[in-house]
Amino acid sequence: MADDNHRPEAPPTASDDARPAGTFEFEIEQSHKWYRRPEVLVPVILVVLGLSLLAVVEAPSGRFRSQFTPGRDVSFGWDYFFHLVPQMLRGLYTTARATVLGFLIAASLGLVMALLRRSERPYVSLPAAFVIEFIRSTPILVQMFFAQVLVRATPWLTLNPIVILFIVVGIHYATYASEAYRAGINSVPKGQWEASIALNLDPATKWTRIIIPQAVPNVLPTLGNYLVAAFKDVPIGDAVLSTAGVLFFANTIRADDFRPVEPYLLIGVGFLLVSLPAAWLVRRLEESIEYERD
Amino acid sequence: MSTNVTETDRTDLSDKGAASVRFRAVDKAFGSLTVLENLHLDVEPGERVVIIGPSGSGKTTILRVTMTLEHIDAGTIQVGGQHLYHEETSAGSLKAASERHIRKVRSNIGMVFQHFNLFPHMSAIENVMLAPVKVHGTSREEAQHLGMELLAKVGLAEHANHTPGQLSGGQKQRVAIARALATQPSVMLFDEVTSALDPELVGDVLKVLRDIAEEGKTTMMLVTHEMGFAREIADRILMFDKGRVVESGPPSQVLDDPQEDRTRSFLGAVAEH
Numbered sequence: 001m002a003d004d005n006h007r008p009e010a011p012p013t014a015s016d017d018a019r020p021a022g023t024f025e026f027e028i029e030q031s032h033k034w035y036r037r038p039e040v041l042v043p044v045i046l047v048v049l050g051l052s053l054l055a056v057v058e059a060p061s062g063r064f065r066s067q068f069t070p071g072r073d074v075s076f077g078w079d080y081f082f083h084l085v086p087q088m089l090r091g092l093y094t095t096a097r098a099t100v101l102g103f104l105i106a107a108s109l110g111l112v113m114a115l116l117r118r119s120e121r122p123y124v125s126l127p128a129a130f131v132i133e134f135i136r137s138t139p140i141l142v143q144m145f146f147a148q149v150l151v152r153a154t155p156w157l158t159l160n161p162i163v164i165l166f167i168v169v170g171i172h173y174a175t176y177a178s179e180a181y182r183a184g185i186n187s188v189p190k191g192q193w194e195a196s197i198a199l200n201l202d203p204a205t206k207w208t209r210i211i212i213p214q215a216v217p218n219v220l221p222t223l224g225n226y227l228v229a230a231f232k233d234v235p236i237g238d239a240v241l242s243t244a245g246v247l248f249f250a251n252t253i254r255a256d257d258f259r260p261v262e263p264y265l266l267i268g269v270g271f272l273l274v275s276l277p278a279a280w281l282v283r284r285l286e287e288s289i290e291y292e293r294d
Numbered sequence: 295m296s297t298n299v300t301e302t303d304r305t306d307l308s309d310k311g312a313a314s315v316r317f318r319a320v321d322k323a324f325g326s327l328t329v330l331e332n333l334h335l336d337v338e339p340g341e342r343v344v345i346i347g348p349s350g351s352g353k354t355t356i357l358r359v360t361m362t363l364e365h366i367d368a369g370t371i372q373v374g375g376q377h378l379y380h381e382e383t384s385a386g387s388l389k390a391a392s393e394r395h396i397r398k399v400r401s402n403i404g405m406v407f408q409h410f411n412l413f414p415h416m417s418a419i420e421n422v423m424l425a426p427v428k429v430h431g432t433s434r435e436e437a438q439h440l441g442m443e444l445l446a447k448v449g450l451a452e453h454a455n456h457t458p459g460q461l462s463g464g465q466k467q468r469v470a471i472a473r474a475l476a477t478q479p480s481v482m483l484f485d486e487v488t489s490a491l492d493p494e495l496v497g498d499v500l501k502v503l504r505d506i507a508e509e510g511k512t513t514m515m516l517v518t519h520e521m522g523f524a525r526e527i528a529d530r531i532l533m534f535d536k537g538r539v540v541e542s543g544p545p546s547q548v549l550d551d552p553q554e555d556r557t558r559s560f561l562g563a564v565a566e567h
């Protein structure tokens with residue numbers, strides 16, 4: 001079994017035929033390492049990320065405040081720049097947390113949307129297609145204002161701004177994710193669907209064991225790109241909903257100190273520090289999937 | 295001509311009998327292209343029918359409608375005495391079958407494809423075990439036991455833990471046969487199962503088919519261009535052209551003493567390569 005030279009067709013040896021059937025001492029190896037099994041990997045990543053962030057339930061709180069005396073037209077100063085770093089990181093954490101929680105919604109809701117849109121029943125697929133297209137073609141900025149006024153106008157609904165933020169991000173990116181899933185599902189070869197029919201697999205087995213495990217790896221790089229994009233959209237929430245993310249940090253410091261250059265420059269650096277490694281990870285993922293396909 | 299193609303009245307759709315697969319007045323078209331036309335065919339239990347004919351004559355289609363990969367436009371198909379696409383109402387007439395009914399009847403049928411269609415993310419044994427565990431509710435231990443028996447039968451016990459990507463074409467096809475056998479179908483459909491293989495790998499696959507034939511339990515419908523193999527394995531050969539059975543009979547008749555011009559010209563063309 002440890003024979004690596006299995007590619008060429010083994011000549012039909014005597015042992016192939018002579019071995020009496022049913023007398024095997026045989027261990028089924030887990031044929032793939034768990035991290036190569038998308039149906040394991042994806043939930044694991046999402047759940048671990050989500051839970052570890054949720055475990056730190058409280059968003060960091062407290063007002064952003066600089067230690068410097070305010071003064072107009074002060075030229076750029078590195079001291080001032082560096083002393084803002086811890087507060088920027090606090091804002092960045094809030095932004096990242098909203099991104100991940102939002103994306104957790106997007107990745108799972110997106111799959112549901114994709115399946116609804118594929119439904120054979122038009123009274124399911126048509127509304128699903130309409131909702132997806134509608135949300136996808138309106139800007140997230142408008143959606144945030146809309147969500148805010150909707151929550152204000154609904155007396156029985158009180159939501160923390162940060163919750164509104166990740167719901168909006170979640171739904172918005174779910175529509176993008178659903179299109180990615182749809183493309184991934186369509187990329188599963190016709191023969192796989194036909195084999196599922198020939199084996200009389202029930203729909204649940206077909207989807208969970210055959211289609212989704214083959215569709216999701218193709219979708220992962222796209223989802224990764226959307227995650228990075230979502231990260232860059234989340235600060236819109238600071239402007240609209242006053243969530244305490246990086247942009248809120250910079251706005252506060254500017255209002256207090258009248259020194260806008262340093263905080264904005266700093267959050268630029270903050271984004272770079274997150275986006276670059278993320279983009280690198282996505283590229284790695286793409287390459288490893290190419291490789292898997294050989 | 296010992297043909298089983300009966301020109302029965304097209305309304306006579308509900309006759310029952312011992313036949314394993316019974317086609318009655320089956321029509322199938324793709325758009326304006328008629329592929330099967332008023333097809334009548336009975337395949338007896340345990341019978342091995344080889345379908346030959348020129349490209350585009352509908353050989354694949356007849357297997358695909360039997361597997362329900364394509365649905366028929368008109369007529370009926372019965373498998374083991376049960377209608378595949380229809381259900382009998384209490385009044386005795388036929389209505390379109392529910393998905394549940396189709397699934398039930400379909401469980402008697404297995405198919406092996408030209409391009410294997412193995413599940414690439416599962417090992418050989420996982421491919422074979424999936425349907426028994428998920429569809430038939432067999433325990434994993436039992437399914438594994440059965441799966442290993444089947445892989446041994448196709449000469450691949452050593453490769454149980456290999457994924458399709460690690461197997462040659464001939465090995466993949468034998469895994470695919472084991473996977474189809476695992477659901478214990480009474481009817482097996484084989485669509486040119488050796489034509490995607492390198493010539494030196496064909497023999498192993500044909501050997502497995504011969505083994506299945508020898509057991510004699512399974513009704514087999516095979517499409518193949520391997521005339522030598524067809525002669526050896528077939529109880530009956532059907533010569534297909536333009537969606538109709540042109541000639542039908544034992545290999546000695548159809549291959550050696552064809553009655554129809556169309557069969558003669560087809561066999562002549564095949565013999566040339």
Ligand SMILES: Nc1ncnc2c1ncn2[C@@H]1O[C@H](COP(=O)(O)OP(=O)(O)OP(=O)(O)O)[C@@H](O)[C@H]1O
Pocket residue numbers: 324327329347348349350351352353354355356
């Ligand atoms: N899904 C489809 N849509 C449209 N046309 C189809 C489809 N499937 C088959 N056909 C057409 O139906 C005809 C019969 O096809 P079929 O595959 O049954 O032929 P065949 O006898 O198996 O031929 P070959 O020997 O080339 O495999 C062909 O003309 C083919 O192009």
Ligand SMILES: [Mg+2]
Pocket residue numbers: 353354355486
């Ligand atoms: Mg064909």
